[in-house]
Amino acid sequence: MSREPREILQDIKTIALVGISKDTKKDSFVIMKFLIERGYTVFPVNPKYKDELILDRKCYAGLKNIDEKIDMVEIFRKTEFVYEHTKQAIDIQAKVLWTQLNIFCNESKKLAKSAGLEVVMNRCPKIELQQ
Numbered sequence: 001m002s003r004e005p006r007e008i009l010q011d012i013k014t015i016a017l018v019g020i021s022k023d024t025k026k027d028s029f030v031i032m033k034f035l036i037e038r039g040y041t042v043f044p045v046n047p048k049y050k051d052e053l054i055l056d057r058k059c060y061a062g063l064k065n066i067d068e069k070i071d072m073v074e075i076f077r078k079t080e081f082v083y084e085h086t087k088q089a090i091d092i093q094a095k096v097l098w099t100q101l102n103i104f105c106n107e108s109k110k111l112a113k114s115a116g117l118e119v120v121m122n123r124c125p126k127i128e129l130q131q
Contacts, residue, residue: 005120005128008096012071013041016063016094018085019076020044022054027100027124028076029054034126043070063088072096074125075103082108090115100124 015035020028033055035042042057043066049059060066063073063085073089075082075098082099086108089097097112099105099121112119 003118005098005123005125006131008072008118008120009125009128012096014043014068014070015040015072015074016043016045016060016066016070016092017074017076018045018063019081020046020049020054020059021076022049022052031074031100031124031126034129038129041068043068063092063094066092070094072098074098074100076100077103079103079105083111086112089117096120098123098125 017028017032020032023029032042032044036055044054044057044059045063046059047061050061052059070092073094075085082105086097094117096118101122101124104121109119109121
């Protein structure tokens with residue numbers, strides 16, 4: 001039985017946001033800020049900004065570099081990169097794989113579900129939480 005995205009968001013505390021941008025106008029930045037304001041612990045992930053601070057949070061090169069338990073991996077990358085991030089989400093034992101609006105990868109969905117992750121694709125957590 002699959003749960004609604006809003007229900008999933010009520011059960012998680014930590015989010016790794018893959019593909020973060022430092023550009024304050026980009027969706028990834030706006031959504032990270034929103035999630036932090038909502039009380040989530042968000043870990044920005046982008047090798048381009050490794051060890052830099054984004055919204056006062058250390059940015060990590062990859063998921064495996066984060067030494068805390070991650071409940072949800074949210075992906076802000078083009079579809080062709082989703083599968084690799086899905087494998088990493090499984091490796092770090094995340095509970096949820098989430099892809100942002102207009103990002104859908106059927107192979108990643110199958111892989112994540114077969115590994116026991118809940119999967120939400122082509123949705124925005126900010127929109128879900130504002131409903």
